[in-house]
Amino acid sequence: MTTPDGSGATLTGLTLAGRAGHWDLTHREGRITALRPSASSGGGFVMPPLADIHVHLDKTFTAERMPHRAASLFDAIDMMSADAETWTEADLRQRARSGLARAAAHGTRLMRSHVDWHKAAPPLAWHVLRELAQDWGDRIELQLASLTPLDALQDIGPAVAQTLQAEGGVMGAFVYRNDDLPAKLATVFDLAERHGLDLDFHVDEGLDPEAQGIDAIIAETARRGMAGRVLCGHGCALSVRDAAEVQRLLDRAASAGVGLTVLPGANSYLQDASAGRTPRLRGLAPLQEARHAGVPVMLGSDNVRDGFFPYGDYDLWDLYRLAVLTGHLDPETWLDAISATPARWMGRDLSLREGGPASFIRIAASGPADAVSRASAAREIWQDGRRMPGIQGEHA
Incomplete structure (x- = not known):
């Protein structure tokens, strides 16, 4: 969804890797602008690349x-x-x-x-x-x-x-x-x-x-x-x-x-x-x-x-x-x-943080254990605020 104040797109009710509770993630122009505790749930499990x-x-x-x-x-x-x-x-x-x-x-x-x-x-x-x-x-x-x-x-x-x-x-x-x-x-x-x-x-x-x-x-x-x-x-x-x-x-x-x-x-x-x-x-x-x-x-x-x-x-x-x-x-x-x-x-930082790249994996699961249990759970790959296409063809 897009926030009313125009601050960017927000994914709500997420379970974030390594964090308790549920979270809303707002991103704009390829960066994470806000990570806030959420009153919602059911937004999926999100982890770094x-x-x-x-x-x-x-x-x-x-x-x-x-x-x-x-x-x-x-x-x-x-x-x-x-x-x-x-x-x-x-x-x-x-x-x-x-x-x-x-x-x-x-x-x-x-x-x-x-x-x-x-x-x-x-x-x-x-x-x-x-x-x-x-x-x-x-x-x-x-x-x-x-x-x-x-x-x-x-x-x-x-x-x-x-x-x-x-x-x-x-x-x-x-x-x-x-x-x-x-x-x-x-x-x-x-x-x-x-x-x-x-x-x-x-x-x-x-x-x-x-x-x-x-x-x-x-x-x-x-x-x-x-x-x-x-x-x-x-x-x-x-x-x-x-x-x-x-x-x-x-x-x-x-x-x-x-x-x-x-x-x-x-x-x-x-x-x-x-x-x-x-x-x-x-x-x-x-x-x-x-x-x-x-x-x-x-x-x-x-x-x-x-x-x-x-x-x-x-x-x-x-x-x-x-x-x-x-x-x-x-x-x-x-x-x-x-x-x-x-x-x-390898000298890099892939952590999800405010100000960092809006690059992450979102799995239709309630958390890591649920995602591991269901191999067919839908997975979205986000890079710099854009959802990336999946595999196309035998030799994509």
Whole structure:
């Protein structure tokens, strides 16, 4: 409705994420001009836009090209590596653009995509995604992170770091039971310090208790005082390690200022996979224990319709529903894991506040628990005071 004094459009009787009671939200010229307690109700549930800190736009929408269902993480890596040999600029652009369009239509405003990087020179996908970041900046702010096997970074790391510094990227590495791990990580941290880079690791993505790369990363982060600049994704091996040992590790992670990204989609799909057998172990990192210890915990979409995970639609809210169910999370108190916390980690603020952008998600539900319970509840995406169109077509 429009207020009688002409101050702008007002949505009434809203349930706002993180606030008790009901609220009226008034916006004008793309900004929130007032948030006031409301005597009305039934206006729907409103939360900030979404921040998806861990995706793979270079690999996305390739599932139909895979020769078989991945039998393991490393089987998926092999299949995707073979498919990458066929990637062209047009192919990459079409697939990544589809991913961005779907994410925007579902309410994502910030995104970080990892990009496979195996040689000194930037891969084709890096160039394509940098151009798309410029093209899509008015709808999604896209950050890019390199993704290189830790061993390979010992050789090509300086060239990668120089490009990342020049082009505003994040340095990433795949870490899993590497030999001489502390020394190799020290090289990566040296590069990050020398070039002013943040770090984002894929670490311990398996069910071997001996996979303890995250321990070394936490120790190195603490030694160098790099709190708030080092993020660890996956951490599946933490789910099968001794609970007391993990608790001590999480306490050290909190003290060091290391963040944790949990990826329930692809991890639940790939871990403990065996044909004709129901998985017993799902590889879900201990997100409740991590948050209790004081570790910033985030959730990400990870792989979408590729060799690692043949499902998904860049719908971080749907991923949140999965995390609530698999992680036994309270839907009222974990919303920051898909919005405020990853946004802060990416240097942005998506909070709903007077004077801030009139950008938010409105779901036809009475609150987070109701919205999680009803997957088909109508969802509106508002950006700068305008209601945005939904997905159009197969490859929107």
